[in-house]
Amino acid sequence: MALVDRAGARVRANYVKSVSKRPITKHRASNDPVLKVAVAVPLSREFDYLPPKDTPAPAPGCRVEVPFGSRRQVGVVLRLAGESTLAPGKLRRASAALDAEPILAADDLRLIQFTADYYHHPVGEVVAASLPALLRQGKPLHPQVEMIAVTAAGEAFDTAVIAGRAPKQAELLEHLQDAGGNGVDASLLTELLPHWRRAVKGLLLKGLASRFEARAEDFDETLASPAEAGPTLNADQAAALDTLRATDGFGVFLIEGVTGSGKTEVYLQRMQDVIASGKQVLVLAPEIGLTPQLVTRLRSRLGIVPAVLHSGLTDNERLAAWRAARSGAARLIVGTRSAIFTPLRSPGLIIVDEEHDHSFKQQEGLRYSARDLAIVRAKQLNIPVVLGSATPTLEVLQHCHAGNYTHLHLPQRAGGAAPPTIRLIDTTRNPATEGLTEPLAAAIGRHLEAGGQALIFLNRRGFAPTLICSSCGHVAECERCDSRMTVHAGSRQLRCHHCGATRPLPSTCSECGEPVRPLGEGTERLEEALRARFAAHRIMRVDSDSTQHKGAMVAALDSATQGDADILVGTQMLSKGHHFPKLTLVGIVNADQGLFGTDFRSAERMAQSVVQVAGRAGREDRAGEVLIQTAFPEHRFWSTLIDGGYARVAAEALAEREQTRWPPFTRLALLRAAAHRRDDALDLLDTARRLLAADAGEHLRVLGPVDAPMARKAGRYRAQLLLQSSDRSRLHDALARLRPALEQSPAARKARWSIDVDPIELF
Ligand code: ADP
Ligand code: ZN
Numbered sequence: 001m002a003l004v005d006r007a008g009a010r011v012r013a014n015y016v017k018s019v020s021k022r023p024i025t026k027h028r029a030s031n032d033p034v035l036k037v038a039v040a041v042p043l044s045r046e047f048d049y050l051p052p053k054d055t056p057a058p059a060p061g062c063r064v065e066v067p068f069g070s071r072r073q074v075g076v077v078l079r080l081a082g083e084s085t086l087a088p089g090k091l092r093r094a095s096a097a098l099d100a101e102p103i104l105a106a107d108d109l110r111l112i113q114f115t116a117d118y119y120h121h122p123v124g125e126v127v128a129a130s131l132p133a134l135l136r137q138g139k140p141l142h143p144q145v146e147m148i149a150v151t152a153a154g155e156a157f158d159t160a161v162i163a164g165r166a167p168k169q170a171e172l173l174e175h176l177q178d179a180g181g182n183g184v185d186a187s188l189l190t191e192l193l194p195h196w197r198r199a200v201k202g203l204l205l206k207g208l209a210s211r212f213e214a215r216a217e218d219f220d221e222t223l224a225s226p227a228e229a230g231p232t233l234n235a236d237q238a239a240a241l242d243t244l245r246a247t248d249g250f251g252v253f254l255i256e257g258v259t260g261s262g263k264t265e266v267y268l269q270r271m272q273d274v275i276a277s278g279k280q281v282l283v284l285a286p287e288i289g290l291t292p293q294l295v296t297r298l299r300s301r302l303g304i305v306p307a308v309l310h311s312g313l314t315d316n317e318r319l320a321a322w323r324a325a326r327s328g329a330a331r332l333i334v335g336t337r338s339a340i341f342t343p344l345r346s347p348g349l350i351i352v353d354e355e356h357d358h359s360f361k362q363q364e365g366l367r368y369s370a371r372d373l374a375i376v377r378a379k380q381l382n383i384p385v386v387l388g389s390a391t392p393t394l395e396v397l398q399h400c401h402a403g404n405y406t407h408l409h410l411p412q413r414a415g416g417a418a419p420p421t422i423r424l425i426d427t428t429r430n431p432a433t434e435g436l437t438e439p440l441a442a443a444i445g446r447h448l449e450a451g452g453q454a455l456i457f458l459n460r461r462g463f464a465p466t467l468i469c470s471s472c473g474h475v476a477e478c479e480r481c482d483s484r485m486t487v488h489a490g491s492r493q494l495r496c497h498h499c500g501a502t503r504p505l506p507s508t509c510s511e512c513g514e515p516v517r518p519l520g521e522g523t524e525r526l527e528e529a530l531r532a533r534f535a536a537h538r539i540m541r542v543d544s545d546s547t548q549h550k551g552a553m554v555a556a557l558d559s560a561t562q563g564d565a566d567i568l569v570g571t572q573m574l575s576k577g578h579h580f581p582k583l584t585l586v587g588i589v590n591a592d593q594g595l596f597g598t599d600f601r602s603a604e605r606m607a608q609s610v611v612q613v614a615g616r617a618g619r620e621d622r623a624g625e626v627l628i629q630t631a632f633p634e635h636r637f638w639s640t641l642i643d644g645g646y647a648r649v650a651a652e653a654l655a656e657r658e659q660t661r662w663p664p665f666t667r668l669a670l671l672r673a674a675a676h677r678r679d680d681a682l683d684l685l686d687t688a689r690r691l692l693a694a695d696a697g698e699h700l701r702v703l704g705p706v707d708a709p710m711a712r713k714a715g716r717y718r719a720q721l722l723l724q725s726s727d728r729s730r731l732h733d734a735l736a737r738l739r740p741a742l743e744q745s746p747a748a749r750k751a752r753w754s755i756d757v758d759p760i761e762l763f
Pocket of ligand 2: 478479480481483496497498499500501713714
């Protein structure tokens, strides 16, 4: 910091000198405040501008258009200052003010600034990440939107007349007829009928439709039907709720309870209080967990329409939800990770559901944890934050032990459902064919017979993870990554799950020409095996391949919930927060991947994954059963988990982390580099290592550079440098010096690099 201050002071001195040499009257500009603007470029600094000509200075939180190099960029004013670090001749004017009043309030800017400082990420990029796309592009807060509507002639028109010649026009016209005279937002049409723009031309020509612009509609949360009453809370829930009700100011609460223990009911009642007091509630949910199921439940229990923010929205929808949160028109805001940045008019409570979920950590660009920022934001706003999970992270548990967070327990399933029984199937004695052992297959048959539903979990999509030559043993590999190609039978392709590369599925070996065969199994193969064995039953596969189309995931979950499918086969996607009433059996097909993991988080992850998927079984009146296929039934992990539950695995893992000095007992940051030439990636990291030399030592360990565990991905060589410290401020001071120095270094131009603070993946 000292260096920056010295440099800054020197520039300021020059500035003052050169101004004072000239007659003051010629320099009206110097009476203008200097705007400190965040511009979305990868440089860790603010940019100085004067206000636009003949305009009062825009307040902090307003957007401005600024000249940047030869282009114009949209930026946000962070603050006003009396002076600039730039020489006066270099100080340019902003070209336009885009907002009459701030779109971001002081509290929003404070969170943004914290995020930039803590994650050592350029503030302009943090601002950009926090804004809806339309605002980032400089569009007005209340844009005019393009609308298409039927005309009176269109209303009366019989679409059958054109259905033969112009089926697309007929389809569009039907949509417009259904929507009525107010019309449909064009961006919504793009979602529903991707090629509607061609079809609309014909309708406009025939006078059957009209096109006009309207001000974006305001959000109305009162469209929901009246609130439904919930169940009477059991004693544990009531105690948890009482504790939550005792705090209006800042406090962090962890509600730990098995799936189905009624955590959501507790949140709901606390949310009701807060909303009734006129304050807003922000709910963060995992990407996969934010389903219509959750939204419908919130909506019917609270009797208001939530503003929902997730990745599937159109730009206009996203902006509308953001605006409603900012104006206070929406009192309930539900969103995935990035919703943590949504401005709130009168915030009262933040909830992070399934806090252990990895989707709360962004793994590219601005690498932030929405869970951690939720806690920071709650503290800044002096409001409570509630974290919920059946399998809390060790980071959060350790804060509970240290007395920083309040730990609330819901040990029993609400409504009296019994916990599922868990048993292991030894695959060395019961060999699996196509992934399925005889005891598991028999259990599936039993549960189906009894009218139950089965979920078979395998965290590997595709048909088989490997294609091997039966003769020479050659394995099909990705040309751009250090990885094997996965066999996809449905599309008859080999696909790389790391870079997305595909090639046609060969029938013979590229090396020796002999036949090849798929080795191991993925969900596709398992589905096939189940179909062969349970031909009379309905089987549904749910993974990211089967749910690529928009809405497919929702439809799949819906039919799973309705009980339309007897057997569900799928990946992690099926394990998150869903409630399948008929489900009584969970089978975990290949549980051994995590037993011998090298990552210090392996045991925690594995226990989370098993407990989460096991939690889907027997959530209503019928008892659930969980069967786990493993080749290592004697492994300590299993007895710990089965006898002591997640809590014991977590306690043991925490003790081990304390001994080995891994997080949460130390802090980590990872500097990653990737380049087409391995040397370029390593050079950058060597430079960083040199820059860190003054900070490194007993209190800050700098480990590496080393190749990343998958050294080549998508044609780039990847390497990394790990920083570890038991003292957070030392780590952050070192990173704060490193980042700007690295930005200036020539080595940084030859490689892509990033800083990941509190990384959850070490590769
Ligand atoms: P979690 O969020 O912990 O998974 P939920 O709040 O979704 O649990 O509750 C699981 C199921 O139990 C839901 O169907 C819910 O309506 C029901 N439930 C929750 N609390 C009670 C209660 N006190 N009495 C009866 N049923 C309850
Ligand atoms: Zn690849």
